Each structure stands twice: as structure tokens, then as C-alpha cells.
Amino acid sequence: MSNKRSMFARVYPYIFILLPYVPNHVFAQDSGPASVITAKENQAVLKALPFANQQDFENVKRGFIAPLPDEGVIKNKEGEPVWNLEAFQFARDKPAPDTANPSLWRQLQLNSEGGLYEVIPRIYQVRSADLSNITFIEGDSGVIVMDPLISAETARVALDLYREHRGSKPVVAVIYTHSHVDHYGGVRGVVNEEDVKSGKVKVIAPKDFLVEAVSENVFAGNHMARRASFMYGNLIPKDPKGTLGAGLGLETSTGTVTLIEPTDTIIRTGDKRNIDGLSFEFLMAPGSEAPAEMHFYIPELKALTAAENATHTLHNLYTLRGAKVRNARDWSRYLHETLQRWGDKVEVLFAPHHWPTWGQANVINHLKKQRDLYKYLNDQTLRLANHGYNMVQTAELMQLPPELSQYWANRGYYGSVNHDTRAVWNYYLGFFDGNPARLYPMPPTAAGKKYVAYMGGAANIIKQAKKDFDAGEYRWVAEVLDKLVSAEPNNRAARNLLANTLEQLGYQQENGTWRNFFLSGAMELRHGIQRLPVPLTASADTIRSMPITLIFDYLGIRLNGPKATGRKISINITLPDIEEEYALTLENAVLNYGPPIDDPQSSVTINRSDLNDIILGVDSIQEKLEAGAVKISGDVGQLKTLLSLMDHFDFWWNLVTPQPMVIDPNGGD
Template sequence: MEQPKDATEATKRALAEFAKTLPPDNGADFELVKRGFIATIPDAKVLNEAGHAVWDMGTFAFAGEGCDCPDTVNPSLWRQAKLNSIHGLFEVTKGIYQVRNFDLSNITFIEGDTGYLVIDPLISAEPAAAALALMRKHRGDKPVVGVIYTHSHVDHYGGIKGVLSDEDIEKGLRIIAPEGFLEEAVSENVLAGNAMGRRATYMYGALLPRNAKGHVDAGLGKTVSMGQVSLVPPTESISVTGTKIVVDGIEIVFQVTPDTEAPAEMNFYFPQFKALCMAENCSCHLHNIYTPRGAQVRDAKSWSWYIDEAIDLFAKETDVLFASHHWPRWGSDAAVAFLKKQRDLYKYIHDQTLRMANHGLTPLEIAEALALPPTLAAEWYTRGYYGTLNHNAKAVYQRYLGWFDGNPANLHKHPPVEAAKRYVDLAGGAAALLERGRSAFAKG
């Protein structure tokens, strides 16, 4: 592979100008991400049975806390990378614990009467097992009494065999998921799995070197683990908002949120802990309405509506809000402020995209014109570390109007090779095209 190059002068200028648009950083997120820290393992390094690393945060040490932003990296992404570099076991509140940055997602442990209820056992078995071992080392060697899958994406169920034994599975230990979980997990990850896998390789930068000229961060988390992935079907499904169950003395109140961040997803509230889990419906960034790895376009209107419903159902009684990615928010006021702006973020993108579409703008025109209002742009947790305003606007357009932009010339376009031949001819031949291309690159 060709080695990455230094930043061009045009890149340096562009990043310097972009830095001027960022909100002030008072360090509050760095305090939140460290709050409740208990312990970790060196570099969060996890090996498989063959001795190969399936997860190693040491490979991202170049982007750790205290490292200055290089001129090859967007300064906003660099800040997110530093936040995502802080790993280990954390106390969310007494009785609720998370292991963060042992994989792309978080694994959460709730202490019951006799054991641990596990929420979202990561992508791979090996990191999930390492997280459980860390929990047991510091909170007691107790059994797993149940598992909750928040939704149908692999980073929330694939590591199940790291926390449950075959015996646990055979005896039907409780695995709770939203209605439609199994169908959606299979549909999204199997039917189009080959294509998604290839595209995910590009999306997550899996082939790039881990350095300041390559793979820096995935925004949603560091990257994806490379261990054993399994799918164990749930033993019970939640289909109705307001459903209450008890697992090992832990009371849970569910909110079903279909067609939001995933086709099958749910939030839930723990009354005895006054803790709200928002699954992946709220994270410390702007999420994907359409994921570049490929999936059905998500319903931004529905997504916003269910966040609003969560505010009505749970926010007044919430002392701490946590999620399947990133770090918690403590205090009812902070939780409500966060939820409201996440709600408004997706509704704004939805409404403004449709407004401009109804005025006759094409997807490309809408994507270039759309900008967040100051009240939303002022927050770090509304920035596009995973989704972007540009491609999310196109996603909303696609959901309502499909891929066709209304221009007849784009209804039946030439495939890439044929189009390329015509562009070369139009430019006056290959030599002329290369010369103009190099000139354009030099200008940035």
C-alpha cells in the first residue's frame, strides 16, 4: 500500500478555517468521560485463543489525551478521538457499570440480587469476556443472570458468547430484545452481508494504518473488534411501550422505538436507579440517517418523535442518562437538555430537507445549503463524527422521493467506465485531463 502523504497547503488552510467554526471547549466532556473510573487493563488489549490481538487501544496511543492535533486531521475529529481513547470500567451510578472502549460499543452491567444483567455484549466474544472479567474482578465474581439486546446491529449482540456459556444458552437464560430483533438482525447483516462487509471495510478505515495520516477514530467509537461473532436468538421480545419486567430484582420499564436508529430498537428505564438507557438513539454526535456501509434509510421524523416520547415518559425522574456508545450525562437538567437537542437535531434535518425539496431543490443542492441553527451548532454532541449533515439530508430526500433527483439526464446514466471514456474525450484526451487534474489538485 502506498504510504500516506503529508497534508497539502490547501488541506492545512481548510482545516484551520474549519477550526474557527467549532464551539468553545470548556473541558466538560473530558470530565464526564472520566467520571466514575474504576480500572482498566493495559491498552485494553484483548487476545484470541491463537494469541492474536482482536482489540488493542495501544495502536491508537498517538491520539490519546494530551496529544496535539496534527495538520492531517480535522480538529473536531481529533477531540472526539481523544475522548474515545479513555477506556476501562466506570461506575455510572451505584449498581450500574459500563466498560467503555473495549470495542466500538459499550457493555453495561446492572447489579441484581444475585448476579449481573448485561446490556449489549459488544461485537466479539473476546472483548465481551474481557469486560466481564474486569467487572468481576472489581465488583465480585457473580453469574450473568440475563442479557438485553438494545437493537439489531451487530455491535450490540455479536459478543454474546463472551458473557454466556453454551450451558447458559441451552438452559434458556433470559435474553431480552425488541420485537422484530431477529428478523432485522438477519435481514440487515445476512441478506446483504457481503456487500455491507465490503463497504464497512471502507467506512471504518480497516485497511488504513493507525496513525495521524490514516485511521484516527470512527466517531461512534474507536473501531470494530475482530473476534468471534455469534447471534443467539432472544428468549423474549418487548413489543409494547410501558412493558415492565423484573430480572433478578431489577425492575425495567421499556419504550419500544421501531424505525429509529435501527428497525428494531428500544430504550428503557430503571426506576430503582433513576437511570435511563437511550440505546443508540442518542449518542454524543450526529448519527447516520443513512449509513455508508449500506442499510435501509432511517426515519428521522420517527427518531425525533421517540426521543420526545422518552422525555415525556422518563426525563423528570432521571438522575443519569447512559447509552450504548460514548459517556453518560448526570442530573435531570443535563439529561433533558441533551435529549431535547438530539430530538431537535433529527427533526430539523428532516423538516428542512423536505422544505427545500418541496421548493424544487435537488438532493445535492439541499445537502450544500443545509446548515444547523446556532442553538444546535453550539453543542459538541450535535457534530458529524459519524453521520454528516450532507449525507443525512440526501438520506431524508431518498426516504421520501427515492434516488432520482428529477433531472431526466440522471435517470439512466452511463456506468463508470463508459462515463470515464466520455469525460476523457471531453477534456481533450488523457494527457490534457491529467494536466488539468493535477492543476486542480494543486489549487486545493
């Protein structure tokens, strides 16, 4: 191992704030056609929904000024594509094929419209240059940028496109509406840190933005990122048998993720700021779509954003990549309060995803429909739960009323009624449904073997499953074959039939992320896990912005408890440049931190900036020691021992077959 990959770097190698990029079309296309049953299911959608309503297609084109340059292909400095809008143009002006739910196909057609647009005079957006939109609000002397995308490369192209048509106005402020990476990661593409430090550019964000931005995908980041590779369709082709986008947008860009810390924090609802001659009135919305989120209204322009809480899709109350469940009741309440504050004044609603809504009556209708969508899911889930229905039953019974379900913006392209219902149930009631038979389940492999024996063996299961597959009983076939594949992961006939089953389920989905999960699972069953190149998205900005306590928390997560059993370690750590001191103590197989202690086994002195270099692999701890940047007194071996107890997380863990049940999966580092 190179000394550039030091012990500290091994302690903290992955902070997945963005899903990994995997080259598209990795495998030859081997997807099958839609079955007759799938084709009928998809055709039925055309009769069930108001496809004659073409208003969204008019709105998505409204205010168009110019397309993205280079046909929507954006590259990094090495000339490698980090974004490709052109790859999603296969749906343009074409009817949905049998392999696509027509409603999701429609959403893809809308999402694949891209370029520079005028929202109203003084507000402009570049759309479909990333998963999210970037918004430019013109002040008296410069421009205020809202939510600068995921990557610096995409944000820079968007800013250049705006300036080409609106003039080279300086950026005077950046607003992060919330703490997800697609709303801050491209910030260095639109401003430089020197201008922020000098006060020329303000960076404005909601309370707790920084902690939430760097923590949500850290502690369980390796797990989240693996699932995100399924959720966003990174492993499957972009075509009518592959990914149709993610509903919220097309996919994520894969450029350079950056972060500049806020210089101004919005603390409470009612806070106001004057930014370059425009008034901004804020409403806090924590615990809604993001842990830290806010809405704002600009009176001079009669313009409102509800951040990501009122877009053109049912959103996730639980995201399939894995995260804390969101509060549907509060989400609805924030939208209600937004209506109460500004509903009688607003003329346009713009968002960091999708297209705007114009006209006071239309804005009010949209906010009410979205407000009541989340309130209905919250209230009706609890109604059914209080009747005694468990989580799965409640989700199966849940149906939106026509006044909500027939509104296109409430369709389940990103969230779904089914998994959002389960999210609400879990938010209030947790994982256990009260049935003691389900309190202590067997793990998948052990249970799978028992199921297979009870069902007459693998051959009989496959025989019966083929009959049910031909009958279109795909949900049941998937459930049964999951038991067989759990019991016999190398059973090729079972894997292939399960892959075919997941594929048909994927073809039927209105939800983009469900489709991506089903089709990615089919791909993995057929080809196995392919350890393809993926970037480590632990960006320097993220690590430098992390509170040192967050790093210590993550060390505790990395600690291999069984290996640490019986050990006692105490280390004082002094960080002179930030004037902070801590003690790390290991006992009872748990790593704690707090104020310095008397008589530690060893003491380490290192500047936080040098620690950042070690974490990022710029320098090794040995190089820092030789340069005098790290000083250790006492038992030097204690630090090495502590680091030897840290696990390394393999990104490519099994998703569609069970993980091997071992106590110590990798023996630490």
C-alpha cells in the first residue's frame, strides 16, 4: 500500500455524498420483450389517466431561450462526460413502447426538455443540465444563484449559458434551499471561495444546513450509495428497456462535488434579507424533504419557491437509497403555512426540479394538491393502522382519491403511494407490526433453505414459478424465487427466472426508481456483481467542512466491535489551528470522545488542516511526522492499535442475493 494512502485515509475512505458513476451499457443488451400481460397493463394506463391534458408540455417549453451547448453533453477537464442529456432523447415525440409505463414515459419526455428558460423577467433557470435546476435571480447589480446543481462542471456550463444570453452579471449571492447534494455540490462552478471570504458573495442556507449536508450520507453512506446505484439506474442502459430517468429528474451528474460553507444562516420563519435590492422572506421547513430546508418569497417579483416540497411528482417520504423517514404531517403543514403567508400575493411558483407554475390560481391549486397529497397519506395511513392493519396491508389498501390521483404532479414518479404509505406507518410504528410470529425472523439464507424444503425442492419451485410467471403473477413469483435464490444463490435457472420476473415488474412501473431497482436487480442476477470503476466522492470540500466530532462519530461506526473486545485505549488529541482538544477512549468495545482526560496512554498534536491532508491521502501520517506536523507523546502504539481495529467497507456488497452471515466480515483493515 502506498504511503499516500495513510492509516487515517484508510480510517475514512468513503463519504458517499453522491451515488457512484458506472459506465453505461456495460453489458450487451440482453433484456427481454414485454410480456403480453405487461403490455396490457401498460396500455390500461392510457385509459386511466388524463393524457389529453397537455398543459405540462406547454409549461415545460414556456420561456425557452436557448438549448444546452454541445447537445447537452458536459465534460470535465479530462474530456470525460459528466452529463449527457442527449442520451435521454430516445423518448422524444414517440409513443410509449410496451416496455414502459406510459405515465413514466410522459414524465421522461418532460424531464428531457433542457436549456435556458425565462421564468419571469429577472428569474431564469437552466434545466436538465443535472438532476436538479439552477436558478438565476437578477438583483440590482448582480445575480443571485439558487441551488447550484451537483457538479461544478454542470453549474459552470449553466452559468456560462445564462451569461451568454443575459450578460456577464457578477454573482453576488448563492442560496442553498436545502441540504441535499444536488442543491449545493456545484457551487464552485459559479463562485470562488476568495470572493465568499472577502464578503463579495454571500452564501445563505437554512439552520443546520452544514451538519445535515455532510452527515446524512456519511454514517450509513456505503450502504446508501450501493442502493443509490440501483435507484438512479446507473447500472442499466438508457433506452426503452432500461432506465427512463428517476422521475424527479433524469439522473445525477458525475463531476466534481464541491461545498462552500454558508456565511449567513436563516434561523426562523419570518426571517428576511435584502439581497442586492430584492426582499426575501423565509419560511423554515426542517424535516420535510430534507432535514434542513426552507421556502422563500420575493415580494417585488411575486415569486415563490417551496424548495423541493412542491414539485411535479409525489416525492419520497422514504427514499429507496435509505435515509431517515420524513415527516408527512410537517411537510403538509409547511405547504399550508406557505399558502397562508403568500397565497394571496404569489404569481409564479418555481422549484429546483421540473418546471414552474404560473398564475395565482394555478399556484394555489398546485400547493393545495401537494399539501393534501402528503396529509392524505399521513392521515389515512394512521386511520388504517388504527384499524389494525399492518404496514404491508396498509400500503396495499391505500388509494388516493381521484381529485388527488388525477392531478399529474401527484403521480408517483419518484416517491410512490405504496412505499410512502409504508414510510408513514414506519415513522409512527417502527419495523414491528405486533405479530409475535414476525418478531424474531430467521435470516434470508437459513429461512430460504427451509422454504425450499417445505415447497418440495428447487425443481418443483421453478416448475410452479414458471406457471405463475406465464399467468402474470410476477409479485408472487418474485417473492417465492427470492426464497430459492437466498437458499441457492448459484442456482442459474432460479436466478434467470427471477431476473425475467423483475424485468416485467420494472416494465410496468410508473415510478422511475422502482423501475430502476427492478431492472438493476435483473441485471445483477444475470451477470453478477461487476466491480467496475467508481469514483470516491469524498470531496475535499466535504471533509474540510465536517466538524471533527462527526469524523469521530464515524470512527465509532468503523470500529470492529468483536475485535475491540477487551481492549482499552485512551488518546488525547489537540488541534491547535482550530483551538480544540478532545480525548478518544476505547472501552467496552465502544469508541467515545469528549474533553481531554488526565493521564492518557498517548497524546497527539496535529492541526486540523494537516489532519484533512491525511484523510484525503494528500500526505501520510509518516510524512507529517517527519515534517514535524504531527507530534505523538506516550505510547505511540496505541494509535496504531486503534486504527487497526477499523473496518473497511466494500462498496460492492450483495443486493439481490444475501450477504454471507459472518461476525467479522473483513477482519478490519
